[in-house]
Amino acid sequence: KAGVTQTPRYLIKTRGQQVTLSCSPISGHRSVSWYQQTPGQGLQFLFEYFSETQRNKGNFPGRFSGRQFSNSRSEMNVSTLELGDSALYLCASSQLGGNNSPLHFGNGTRLTVT
Amino acid sequence: AQTVTQSQPEMSVQEAETVTLSCTYDTSESDYYLFWYKQPPSRQMILVIRQEAYKQQNATENRFSVNFQKAAKSFSLKISDSQLGDAAMYFCAYRSGSSGGSNYKLTFGKGTLLTVNP
Secondary structure (H helix, E strand, C coil): CCEEEECCEEEEEECCCCEEEECCCCCCEEEEEEEEEEEEEEEEEEEEECCCEEEEEECCCCCEEEEEEECCCCEEECCCHHHHHEEEEEEEEEEECCCCCCCEECEEEEECCC | CEEEEEECCCEEEEEECEECCEEEECCCCCCEEEEEEEEECCCCEEEEEECCCCCCCCCCCCCCEEEECCCCEEEEEECCCCCCHEEEEEEEEEECCCCCCCHHEEEEEEEEEEEEEC
């Protein structure tokens, strides 16, 4: 079974631009969550989707948004990029979300904002 | 809000020896789950071990075991017979056991970088 796939692996953008990151969950997994990882703040929860519905959102500005498609694939979008958005963005999938569904993480997308 | 604290930014251990990574957390909930994740240079987070708060018995997975002290809100990871492949960043994480939105996210500590010396 293929794991969680995140594309692209690396991305370089300029301040003010917008970016879209993609995540394909493990087949059969309906929950997708996103995390931002930076050296200063560590790992922070962005949002979680299940069956195309956002069930929880972290404390990030409205520039960060996401969505999930009917095939469970998910995208996250960051508009008006700032230097502080440079981070590793991790996607994780699970069958149902919640406590009886272990999270499986992808290899992440490394975003650099210049 | 729940917080997770890992007080050891870096640790090192000799191959074949035992090392313990510390984690404390703060919560007012009685139902929750605790995890240790490993992140090697490949960047992929890998689940090492998980503990349900309602279980008194400490979880064990091969060479990995935890010391869960619920009253002290402490959750340490012991790695026995350390191997070179154990070298990675280790994260302690908390998940609420209550229903609703908080159940669907992990709160992570800042991590401990483990070096294994041959």
